[in-house]
Amino acid sequence: MANGYTGKIARINLTTNEITTIDTAKYEEFGGGYGIGAAIFWDLAVAPGQWDLKDPYDPRHVLPIMAGPLAATGVPGAGRTSICGISPETFPTCEFFRGNFGGRFATMMKLAGWDGIVVEGKAERPVWINVINDQIKIESARELWGLDTWETQDRIVSMVGGRTRFGEEWQKIGDSYTTGIPQIVCIGPVGEAKSRLAALIQGSGVSARIGGYGAVFGAKNLKAISVTGTGTIEMADPKGMLEARLWQMGGGSLVTGSFAPAFTGSASCHPCLRADRRRNNYHGGETMCVDQFWLSDKGDAARDLASEALMRYGASGWAAHFVGLFVSDIPGAPEFFHKQVPVETGIGWYLRYLHEIGVLGPGKEIDSAPLPMDQWGELAFREAFLDAVSRRAGIGDALAEGCCRAAQKWGRLEKDMESGALRFPAWGATGHWTLPSVEWAYNYMLGAGDPSWHGLVTAVGAPRGGTLEESLQRLSKKTIPYTDDIFMFNYAWKGEEAWKTGIYSPHKAKEVAWSRHYASFWNESMAFCEMFLPSLETLTPEIEMKYYRAVTGKKDSFADTMRIGQKIWTLERAIRVMHGRSRKTEDFAPFMYKPGASGMTFWGGVPIYENGKWRSDEAPEMYLDRKGVDDFKTHYYALEGWDKENGWPTRKTLEEFGLKKVADVMAARGRLGS
Template sequence: MGTPGFGGKLLVVNLTTKEIIRLDSQEYEKYGGGHGTATALFWEFCVKPGDWDLQDAFDPHNMVSLTVGAMAGTGTPASARTSVSGMSPQCYPIQWFCHSNFGGMFSTMLKMAGWDGVAVIGRAESPVYINIVDDKVTIEDAKSLWGLTTWECQEEIWKRTGVRFGQEWWKLDGGYSLQRPQIVTMGAAGENMTRVASLVHGGGSGAGQGGFGGVFGSKNLKAVAVMGTGSIKIADPKGLKDAREWWDKTWPRGGGFGGFGFGSPGEVTSCCVGCGIPRFCHNRTRVHSKDSDDCAESTWYTLEDRQVPTEVNQRGTDICQQHSINAMETCFMGPMTFDTSHNPSFPIQPKIPAYSALGWYMKKMYDMGVIGPGTKFDTSPLPMEEYGSRNFMEIYGYAIANRVGIGNLLAEGTARFCEKLGRTDDFSTLCRLTMWGFMDHWSMPGVEWAYGNLFDSRDINNHDMSLGRKNGITCEQFVNIMAKRTPPTEDPFWFDYSWEGEQAYKTGIYSEHKAQWVAWHQHYWNYYKESVGFCDWGYSQLYNQAHKEGFGHTPEIEPKYLNAVTGRNHTFEDGLEIGRRAWNLKRAIFVLQGRDKKMEKFTGYYYKPGASYCGYAKELTVYDGSKWEWQNCNELYFTVEGVEKFKDHFYKVEGWNVDNGYPTRKTLEDLDLKPVADTLQSKGKLG
C-alpha cells in the first residue's frame, strides 16, 4: 500500500503485444497524479524511446491515459474527475499532447479497484475492451460491441456480468458489491476515428475536447470497464470529515463561483461521486432520463434564427452522447448571442454567437453558397431544407459519426473543415478559432484564459477565472481580496485589465504582473484540477460573496483536503510547485512536437476590435495609474507588440528561453527533471 488516498498501482496495457504492465504509482506521485502522472507516463513510454515523430495521434505509438488523483473516491466535494491524456487528433495544425476529463463514478471505481490510472498503447488486431475487476485485468473480445452506441455498449457489458443489479450483491474475488462496473466507451464517432469523438461514461459524463474517442477507435479499443470492491486508505479520517464540515460552514454554497447557487432543494440533479456543490450539471429527469448533460442540452442544437422544440433539443444531446460526438466542437451556436451592430466592420452581423462552432459554420457556408448541391462540396446527406428539424439534427449527427457524405469533412473538426474548403482565413473571421483549432470559449476579455490557450494545447476551459463585476464591493476591495487568495505573491496587479497605453505594459495585460498570474493559474490547474481531480466548477474559488470577508475557499481548502487524505503536510504552494513540474514536462513534450516561440501567436481576430464581443464577464478591474475602477472591456483586444512583450515576461517567469520558448536546463533540473533536459539537449531543443 502506497500513500494514503492513492490506489497504489498504475496499469499500462499494450494492445499490440497484449502485455499488461503494473507500475508502482508512488513513483509518479511527484507529478501529482491524474494528468501530471499521465504526462510522465507519456514521456516514459512515448517520448523517451525516441522511436516515432510524435505527430499522428492515431499512430499506435500514442498513449491514451485515464488517470485519477488522490481525491477520487474520498467523498471530497467536486473531486471525482478522471483525466484523459494523450496526443489529440483534434489539435491543429500539430496534434499536440493534450487532455480532457470527465466526471461520474469511473474515477472512484478505478480507485476502489486499486488503480490510479489506466494507460493504453498499441493497437489491437480486432475490437477489444479492457476489463478490470479489482486486481484482475483482461483484454476482452469486443467484436459484438463494435457498432453499438455508448449506451448500448455499457448495457451489454453490464449484461455480461450476469448480475441482477439492484436485487443482489455481486460476489467477486475481492469482495462484494451492489455497484455496476463503471465504463468509459465511445460510439460510431470514435470507431470511425473522427477528430470530434468524445469518450462517454454513464449517460452523459464525457470527455469531449481533444477527440480521444477517435484515439480509442484507432486502437480498436471499444471501452474500459472497471469494478472495484476495495477501499481507499485515508490518512486522517476525522480530519477529512472535519475539513468537509468546515468547508460547509465557512463557505456558503452559491456565494462563489463554484456552485453558482444552482441545484436548490427540490431539484433533481445527478452528481459525480462525492460532489457537494452541486451545480446541476446533470439532470435525472431530462433527456430520456439518461443522466443527461445539461450543458450539452443547452447548447448543441440551439439555433440562431429559430426556436428548437424542447424534445428535439433534448434528443440532440442524446445523439451526441450515443454516437460520442464532441458536443462543444460540433454544436450550432452556444447558449447566447452578443450584439455586434455597433461595429459594422465586424465580420459577423448583427449578432455573434457564443460559439462559432462546426454546426453554425457549416450552415453559414451553406447560406453563402460555399457548400451545397451543385458546389464542389455537396451537403448530402444533410437535408438542408429541413434545417432546424429533428430529422436534420439526427442526420447531421449520424453523418459526422459515420463519416457519411459531407459528414466525412465535418468529422475532421472545424479547423480542418475550413482547410478542406480552402477557407483558412475564416479562422480569424467567421470561425473565431482560438488557438490550436479549438473554438473560442469565453477567452476574452479575461485575457488569462486566452493566454492559457496560447501556451497550452487546447481551450483550457477554466471557468474559475470569470472575474466580472461584483455587487456590493469596490473594485479595489475586490482586487485586494483576489490578491490575498493567490499566494505567495499576493499581487493585486495580477488582476489589472488595463489594455491601452503604458499602463497595459506596467501593470495591465502585457505586464509581468499578468504573466505571473497566468503562470500561477497554469500551475494551479495542472496540479489541483487536472492532476488532483478537483472539478473546474468548484475550484479555484478566490472570491465568495457570501463569505464574511468575501474570501473564496482557495487557497485553504485544497491542502486541507489533500493533507487529510494523504497524510502529507503540503502547503498550497507545494501543490503549485508540483503543477509547475508537470507543466514543464508537458512543455518539453510540446517542444519536441514542434512548439516554439514563433508558433505562439494568437489567431488574427484577437488583435482586432471585436475580440471581446462575446465575453461572458465584460466589466473587469482596471487600474489607471492612480485608482481602480470597474470598466467595460468590450473593446479590449491585443496588439502584436504587446503580446510579444507579454511572452517575454511569461517565458522569464517560467524559466524558459525568451528567444525560443524552450525550457532551460536550470529550470528543468530545479524541478528534478534532469533526464528531460538531457533529452531536449540531444534534440537541440534545450532553452
C-alpha cells in the same frame, strides 16, 4: 504506498496483449492524475525517441487515463478522470493536450485497485478492456463495434454483472460484494470513424469532450474500458476529511466556486455533486450545458433528443458546436447571424455560414449532401449530421475532420480565419470563452486549446462587498506565491497602461502562471472539478489543503502544491517543445487582433485600472495587439524559466524541478532552452 493512492497503474499494450504494472510511487512527485499521466507519457512516448509525436493514430501513442489521490475517498468534486496525449483535434498540428471527465469512472477504477490505466498499441480487431479488481482482460468487442455508447454500456453491464438484478441484489466478486455496477468509458460510432469530433462518453451524458480522444480509442480499436471494484482506499485522517466536508458545508451547501449561485436542488449544469436529477432531461442529471443545449430553441423534447443523440453517437458538444452558449457579433457577418455569432466557432455555425454566403448546398461548390440544409435548425439535421460524420458519408467525411481541416480541404482556411468566420483563438480547437478574459485567452495560446478553467472569471468580476480595489486586494492575498500584486488583475488593454500594468505587462504574466499552476495541480492532478474549486472569493486555499492533508497525510504547504503544479506545467511544456512548440508557432488567430474579437462576460466584466482608478468593465471592444502579445510572451517565458528566443525550458529550470532526465533528453535533441 497508501493514503489516497492504490499504488499501481495498469499498462495495457493492445498490440501485444501484454498487461504489466507501473508502480505509482515512481511518479508520486507529480501528485496524481494528469501530473502522473504526463510524466508517464514523457517516459513511454517521448523519452525513447522512437516516435515523432505527430500522428495521434500511431499505435505508439500512449494514452494515460488517470485518477487523482482524492478520488474514491469521499472528498467531494475530486473524482474526475484525466486523460492526456496527442490530440487529434488541434490544428494545424496535433498537439499534446489533456482533458478530463466526471462521472464515477475514476472512483471505481481506484476501488478496483488502480490509480490509472495506460493504453498503448493497437488491437488487431475491436476490443474492450474488462477490469474487475486486480483481474484485467482484453475482450473481443466484435459484438459491440457499431453500437452507440448507451447500448455499449448496457451490453457490458449485462456481461459483467450477469443476472444481478439492479437495486435488488449484491453482486458477488470473489469473497466481496458490491451493489455498484461497472463504470464504463467508451466511444460511439463517431469515435469508431476516427472523427476528430469524437468524445469519450461515460454514463448517459458525461463526456471528455476536449481533445478528440474518442478518435484515439477508435484508432486503437478500443471500444470501451469497464472497471468494477470492491476495494479499499486508505486515508491518513478520515475524521479530518469528514470535518473538512462539514466545514465546507458550513455555508449551507457544498456548492462553491465559479457558479456559486447554483444551489442545492437548482437546475445546475454539473453532472456530479451539483447535479439535480429531478430535471430529468437525462439519467441522473448527467450532461453539461454545452451538450444539453446542442439544439436549444426547439422545445424541451427536441433539445433532449438532440443531446441524447450527441451522447449516443459519442460526439463532442464543443467540437460539434452548432449554436453558441454565448453569442456575440462579427462585423460583416450575414444577416442571419446578426447578434447570434457564437463566441467561438462550431462546425454547425460554419456550415450555416457557408450556406448563407452561397458556397455550400446541394450541388454547390461545396456539396452538402447528404445533409438537409433547409432543416439546419431542426432535430432532423442534427441527427443527419451525426450519421453522416459517423459514416463519413458525403460531406460527412470532411466534417469528421473538424472545422479547420474541412476549411483547408475546401480551400477556405486562410480567408475564413482572417475574416473571423472561423473563430478559433488558437490551435484550431473549439472552446467557449476568450476575451475579455485575457488570462483565458493566453491559456488557449500557451496550451493547446480551451483551458476550460473558470477559476478567475467570477473572482475578478464586480465586487460583492466593498470597493473593487478592496476586492482585488483580498484576491491578491490568495494567489500564492504571487501575492500582493493587484495589477495581476488589471485588464487594461489600450494605451500605455496595457504595457505598464495591464494585459501586456509582467503583472499579467503572474496571473496566467498562477492559473496554470493551480489548474495543473488542483484541477488536473488532484482532479477537483474546476467548477467546484478554486473558490477564490471564499474557501480557497484552506479547503483544498484540508482535503489534501486529510487524505494523503502530506505536510506540503499550499505554496508547495503550487510548485508541483508549476513542475507539471513545465513538463507539459517540455513535451510540447519536443514536438515542435516554439515562440514562433505560439500565436493567436488573426481575428483576435481585430475589433470584434471580444465575446461577452458575466459577473460584471473585468477590472480595468486606468488614469489612477479601478473600474469594472465588460470591455466588449477589447482586441489584442500583436506587439503586446509578443511582449507578454517575453515576460511570461522569463517568469516560467523558459528561454526568450524559443520559449523552451532551460536546464536550470528543469533541474530545479528535479527534471534533469528531461533536460538531458531535450539537450540531446537540440530542444533545450539556453
